Amino acid sequence: MNEAISAFLEERIAAGDFPSAVYLVAENGEIVFQDALGNAVVEPERIPARLDTIYDLASLTKPLVTGLLAAQQIEDGEIGLEARLGDETTIFGDTAVAGLTVQQLVTHTSGLPAWLPLYLLARTPSAKDIAAVISEQKLAAEPQVEYSDPNFIALTFLIEGPRPDLEFDLEVVKRLGLKRTAFNPLSRDLDVREIAACELGNGHERQTCIEKFPELGISPSAFRENLVWGEVHDGNAYFMGGVSG
DSSP states (O other): OOHHHHHHHHHHHHTTSSSEEEEEEEEETEEEEEEEEEEEESSSSSSSSTOBBOHHHHHHHHIIIIIIHHHHHTTHHHHHTTOOOHHSTTOSSSSTTTGBHHHHHTTTTTTTOOHHHHHHHHHSSSSSHHHHHHHHOOOOOOOOOOOOHHHHHHHHHTTTOOOOOHIIIIIIHHHHHHHSSOSGGGGGGGOOGGGGOOOOSOOHHHHHHHHOGGOOOOGGSSSSSSOOSSOOOSSHHHHHHTTTO
């Protein structure tokens, strides 16, 4: 099986789907097999992927940070699934969004849109200004499951306060003894060569903004054009200082 997984990933790397891959399979606390393939960095130099290469966890931040901390607070009785945004914080004002519950946010049934370019819509990256943009959104009349970044950004303000990175460090990193898991890894004395590069610029987000928000008159210069390496890839999280739920 080890050979089959590695062969499949090598095939996809060769096809250009992604430049590298690292995997590990464990059972009963023991590693069964693992491998690192391809190059974690292609430009400005080629750096082969290693078993301990650090990758941007991207939207896995939702369950691994925000979801985990929410579950912990629910278990401790600090909040309930029916707790509303407006019950826990005033930054969403007297709006429909303030009436959304923890359950609606974590199950993506709030009616909020899937995504917003907060870095173009908010005046500043402060929680107040970002919450103001989210509060302006019209909720779907009959909400279905709509995977949504604003859900978890809003949930962050409810459960984690202004510094979710500190809350994560205290409640997760220190308790589990994690050494290579952090927001803004370069601020933790981790070498950029230990980290996989993400993308040259933010081409996908830039094109999405041009297509979905033409009324903003978006200039390509509003987006990063450098190699995104050692800093968060997501544009909203980058706007928020590299820290978002």
